[in-house]
Amino acid sequence: MDRIDLLTRSDTLARPASIAVQDVSVTYPNGFTAVRDASFELGPGTICALVGVNGSGKSTIFKAIMGFVAPATGQVRLCGLPVDKAVSKNIVAYVPQSEDVDWNFPVLVEDVVMMGRYGHMNLFRIPSKTDRRKVDEALERVNMSAYRKRQIGELSGGQKKRVFLARALAQEGRIILLDEPFTGIDVTTESAIINLLRELRDDGHLILVSTHNLGSVPDFCDQVVLLNRTVLAAGPTATTFTQENLERTFGGVLRNFELSGQALHEDDDARSLNVITDDERPLVFYGVKKTKKKPARDKAK
Ligand SMILES: Nc1ncnc2c1ncn2[C@@H]1O[C@H](COP(=O)(O)OP(=O)(O)OP(=O)(O)O)[C@@H](O)[C@H]1O
Secondary structure (H helix, E strand, O other): HHHHHHHHHHHHHHOOOEEEEEEEEOOOOOOEEEEEEEEEEOOEEEEEEOOOOOOOHHHHHHHHOOOOOOEEEEEEOOOHHHHHHHHHHHEEEEEHHHHHHOOOOOOOHHHHHHHHOOOOOOOOOOOOOHHHHHHHHHHHOOOOHHHOOOOOOOOOOOHHHHHHHHHHHHHOEEEEEEEOOOOOOOOHHHHHHHHHHHHHHHHHOEEEOOOOOHHHHHHHOOOEEEEEEOEEEEEEHHHHHHHHHHHOOOOOOOEEEEEHHHOOOOOOOOOOEEEEEOOOOOOOEEEEEEEOOOOOOHHHO
């Protein structure tokens, strides 16, 4: 029996990371269907952005992937396994939205990160040497070792995010879900998190990030899933994160315009800026076109 379990575990570890969401609908107990017939597939070595307006169903998709809600129809498979099996094998780690965490709960930073190891421990949850080493490494990787004895509630927003990322690292899940990781953090912390996510992607992890920060999506996400209570578009960022698809996703609230020439600079610099804004959030910059003007003497030729 032990032998079979061992074989099953090593077989699971050998599977490349993948998420398959197939025709998933989620209806909450009050009868509200938050997501209908959603489908998308992602493979290993990927960072994917999950993008949509407030209430479009991003957290609901995360909950379905984590098994916190059961789809009314359709199915989710992680590394080819049903969700409950994948969760029990620590394949998937979750970094929740800050609002979903009770920060008054008295717990040390190192204990939060140790929670990532629970799935690897026996019933009594006595940490092994390996568990302690994994916690040390995870704290080191997010640059939070100096804070390990602090209460989690005493940290800043960005520090709390890093601790929860460390918990996900300690768990060693090959699929990592991050719900709004960039909300309420400074630019330095955002780029530190993005760099870490890139390293994890290069290690073959599959990372799904819900974000309102459209400006950073083309920078670090290979794939995009655009959501509005169903999947409107999914695929590589270059072909999916288009103005047309974004307008479909954000509906009337999204405005897109181009600033160039005199509106942008006082000289005759030919660069232009493509700006996307919506009525709820500040400006986000989508891209800069650099169409170099030919020097005047070239024109004369
Ligand atoms: N437990 C629940 N019971 C009933 N309806 C819910 C429940 N949780 C969420 N909803 C509803 O489902 C819809 C999708 O919610 P969800 O939290 O998935 O959206 P979201 O895209 O993550 O939003 P945000 O960007 O604001 O975090 C919303 O209309 C929300 O009110």
